[in-house]
Amino acid sequence: MTTLMTVLGIVVFVLGLLFSIAWHELGHLTWAKVFGIRVPQYMVGFGPTIWSRKKGETEYGVKAVPLGGYIRMIGMFPPGPDGRIAARSTSPWRSMIEDAREQSFEEVKPGDETRLFYTRRPWQRIIIMFFGPFMNLILAVALFLVVLMGFGISTATPTISTVAKCVAPVGSTEDRTGACTAKSQVTPAAQAGVRPGDTVVSFNGDPISSYAQLQSDIRDSAKKTVTIVVRRGGQDVTLPPVKIVENKVAKLDSNGDPTDQTVSAGFLGITPVSEIRTLGLTASFNRMGDMTVNGFKSIVALPSKIPALWGAAFEGQKRSADSPVGVVGVARVGGDVFAMHAPASARIATMLSLLAGLNLSLFLLNMLPLLPLDGGHIAGALWEWLRRSVAKLTRRPDPGPFDVAKLMPVAYVVAGVFLCFTVLVMIADVVNPVRLG
Incomplete structure (x- = not known):
């Protein structure tokens, strides 16, 4: 029975994770369509496609690996200075830039010239990129309010x-x-x-x-x-x-x-x-405010936790309770939640808290001003807005759109660091997991 409940808890968590990802991408998709950008794909997950269906001009689908999701908007990056994709270069950094630029234009069709992402005003692009993480924040607040005001806390x-x-x-x-x-x-x-x-x-x-x-x-x-x-x-x-x-x-x-x-x-x-x-509305928001501050501090402290994480993964050291936990680890905790000897209401409340914390973390992480995260695109749009505002005030020529594609080498480095960290956390979650107390 315990094994069955553990498996059920993992399944419920994975479904909650998939919904959180889909909810995040829905924020991007909704505002992209509001501002007239063509979106060829809306996908939950990565890797091989399990199911998909095309509705209108957008293909909706689910992929095999539930570690993220994306919407594909055409024209994410502006063309080169000459109005087209630059020729290939022997420089690997230049190749990264032009590969990203080419990919953003590969699905552009005749008549799409006014439906490209980069042609939208900076404030519109900020809204599109912000509403993905903001949807996670909305879901986190809703779940926390249900737990704090409905179920109560110990x-x-x-x-x-x-x-x-x-x-x-x-x-x-x-x-x-x-x-x-x-x-x-x-x-x-x-x-x-x-x-x-x-x-x-x-x-x-x-x-x-x-x-x-x-x-x-x-x-x-x-x-x-x-x-x-x-x-x-x-x-x-x-x-x-x-x-x-x-x-x-x-x-x-x-x-x-x-x-x-x-x-x-x-x-x-x-x-x-x-x-x-149970907590009142004011006390609940105060507690969520403390959680947000602690969550931000935890993200800032992530680099300092790498040595202990390495020791827990490869050297048999004790895994601390505040150690970073990945999707595998949180799924195991979800299994522990359903298997623990406690009233059903307590298990449901704990699972909702787990999913709420996950969505709060997704909001905070995605708001970091780094590509390829949403916060990196927001930072690029803010910089373009500032440049154009200064040029207008000083009566200088419009500098044009900020070429975010030039930051792709940085994005690849950031993505590589995140990938290595994710693998390290996954290994630690398998060999030395954080267990529910």
Whole structure:
């Protein structure tokens, strides 16, 4: 049964991925047609075509490898200075440029002269290229709102689930097993008499309304003597003063979630009760804002994670929880989601969160101002807009369209780097995957 649910989870994720890709390309396609550009192809996936059907002037289809998609617009790049494709050169860089230029014109037919992509105004080209990633952002927001406002998320509360018996650095044997030795130091919580089921209502005079607040107060109180008030059996009980110890604990990210890094901070020795709680609209957007910031930081930090990723893939090193994960890895996590022992609502919510995070990542990644990403074409259109605006203000001749084809050597380098990184992540996902906790 577990195997069946794992396979079902992978299938559901792949279908969600295909829909996300199709949704992205629909954003490009819609606005390309609005602005009168001829689009010969709309394809989901790469490689051999599995299914296709021509409707009007566009062929719609699905290809074998679900790792992306594309729409083919005619005239993506302007012709050479002489109005045609330049002759071949012995320079490999020049060949790359002219190959790209030739490909963008190979499907141009008589009467298409006014339907070429490069002939559209810069703001129109920006809209066409932006709406692909923007569709992913729309889908991410919709899915996150369903999860946060409909299903809810696990939220730690100031109510105590368990009380640790001894102080142990995070990740240590004592921490993992809960076993204490004769030399172990008793936790402040145990010394003060905190019990499972108690709800902390005051910590050293500070009224407690959330576990995040309590956790912050505890961490800031290392080596201080504090007084704790708990609600027990419907009554407030003031516990004996106790000294908070300093211990090695997990470092928290901006959402308050633990990371693989550690810091020295105050330690009480309690585990909170977690409840599923829905968020309001404002709180949901605030949380999504934090996710977007963290997602951007993760993309910026990708180069710094390559050594650890290499170690996890080829040297048997431990794969960190925040390690980059590719399509194979996320699909495996999708399988784990459906196979985990949890209510159906929790599994559905987790899968929706997974797909929402994927779409948010697609938006952020595609907005990078690098060819062949959508952000690279947007940057080219913005530069052309700026050049033409400056020329108009200074009464200089119109410089004409910016030749994005000249950046194709850079695009090939970027594509090569992305390909190598994708292969590295795929190998790590196969031999040393990130598993769902």
